[in-house]
Amino acid sequence: MARKIGSRYTANQILGRGSAGTVWLGEGPDGPVAIKLLREDLASDQELVGRFVQERTALLGLEHPHIVTVRDLVVDGNDLALVMDLVRGTDLRTRLERERRLAPEAAVAIVADVADALAAAHAAGVVHRDVKPENVLLDMRGPIGPGGSHPALLTDFGVAKLIDSPRRTRATKIIGTPDYLAPEIVEGLPPRAAVDIYALATVLYELLAGFTPFGGGHPGAVLRRHVTETVVPLPGIPEELWQLLVQCLAKAPASRLRASELAARLREQLPTLAGMPPLEVDEPDLSEEAAEESAPSAPQGEPVRRRGAVSLVPGAKPDSNRDTHTSMRVPGPDELAGGAHGTARAPRATGAPRPGSARHKAAVxxxxxxxxxxxxxxxxxxxxxxxxxxxxxxxxxxxxxxxxTSAP
Known part of the structure; x- marks a missing residue:
């Protein structure tokens, strides 16, 4: 059923739902638009509305061929909405679910487009904070690029920042999706441009491998891996591309490339990737050690695979609603020190149970x-x-x- 959004727009049909609100196919003075209508409880938050108005200039000023342009911000009664360009296509998560993994040339071309978008945003002082396949749209009406890829556009700029108010997310909260969170966010540091580079490198790894480098199991375990584990190499990946990935997944933000550098380096790789088929990578079943960290509600005997979009609620269904962001407690230093494969724990013999794990407790x-x-x-x-x-x-x-001493 159609509904009016402000005085200039009409929302006609729901395109998708997320944790922050609902995306509608709408109509405006200049033709079709996409309207992201935020939840009513967010619209009734006067502090958030104030931040919404303050960010208006920055959000409307982000214009780039690989950014979904925000045309207008509507504050009208209980309605709080972003009016955006309508992209005729699908999101990257949908393509990834259909194909499982992409050929390196297509994957690198898509990520280079997103890196260009981030470079423009960072130059304007805007950090995305929630780069993931759900927020990358593929323009099916655009020209075909390397590896048969369609132009990629990054969307949902500013949504995480708008909702991440000091009152709503105190020092014990973090904003983002677990699989793509940079280590410094997990440790409670403020998000800088480098967090987007880390997230985008995670997306590239996922496009090549079919799974994220640190995902799988309980969200707390995922966060700990970001801080303590090193990324597992992918068989068959060209060495120069792998080194580029490793640099952008560095734990130290200063070690990562800037978005413009990443885009240029990725495009340099494209000629060497032409015609290369998708990597032959076995998606890892959850190991015994990781299984001990996974949610206890997981069905016994059913492998839990390291995939993106980890549910924050044990037993919940996968992220079919394309959630924009989630809020989690920042783990304490003692929790982060118990990582599975990092230097934050004492070495142990092969086959020995991890301290604190179910096997270790049973042995004790x-x-x-x-x-x-x-x-x-x-x-x-x-x-x-x-x-x-x-x-x-x-x-x-x-x-x-x-x-x-007895007498004889």
Whole structure:
């Protein structure tokens, strides 16, 4: 059912839903538009409305061929909406789910487009904060690029920033999607441009491999891996492209490339990737160690794979609603120190259980039972020995190692 948005726009049909609101196919004075209508509880937040108005100039000023342009911001009664260009196509998550993984040439071309978009945004002082396949749209009416790729456009600029108000997300909260969060965000540091580079490199890894480098299992485990684990190499990937990925997934923000540098370096790679088929990568089943970290509600015997869009609610369905962002508690230093494969923990022998894991706890329990049984046996032996000693005294027989003082 159609509804009016402000005085200039009409929302006709729902295109999708997310955690921040609903996207509608709409009509405006200049033709079709996409209207992102934020949730009513967000629209009733006067502080958020104020931030919305303050960010108006910055959001409307972001114009680039690879950015979905925000045409207008509407504040009208209970309606809080962003009016954007309508992109005729699909999002990158949908293509990834259909094809599982992309050929390197197409993947690199798409990510180079997004890097161009980020370069323009960062130059304007805007950090996206939530780069992921759901927020990359593919323009099916645009010219075909390298590897048969369609032009990629980055959308939802400013949404995470608008909702990330100091009152709404105190120092104990973080904004973002777990699989794509840079380590510095997990550790509670303010987001800078480098967080977008880390997220985009994660997207490139996912396009090539079919899974994210640190995803899978419980969200807390995913966050810890970002801080403590090193990225696992992909077989068959050209060395120069791999080194580029590793640099942009560096734990230290200063070690990552800038968006403009990343876009240029990726396009330099395109001629060497022409005709290369998708990588032959086995999507890893959740290992025994990772299974211990996964949500306890996962069906027994069913492998949990390292895929994007990890649910923040145990037992919840996958992110079919294309959530824009999620809010999580920042883990403490003691939690981050328990990483699975990083330097934040003491080395252990191959096959040995990870400290704190279910296997480790079971082993501790077994040792305690063993020690308890051994203690009972020792106590029993001592008791029996004491009984024999006392029995010998009653029969007037000297105990071994003693001398009798009886008269002859």
């Amino acid at each position: 329990r077994r040792r305690r039972v063993t020690l308890g049984v051994a203690g009972v046996v020792v106590a029993a032996v001592v008791a029996v020995g004491a009984w024999f000693a006392s029995s010998g005294g009653d029969d007037d027989q000297p105990a071994p190692g003693t001398h009798s």
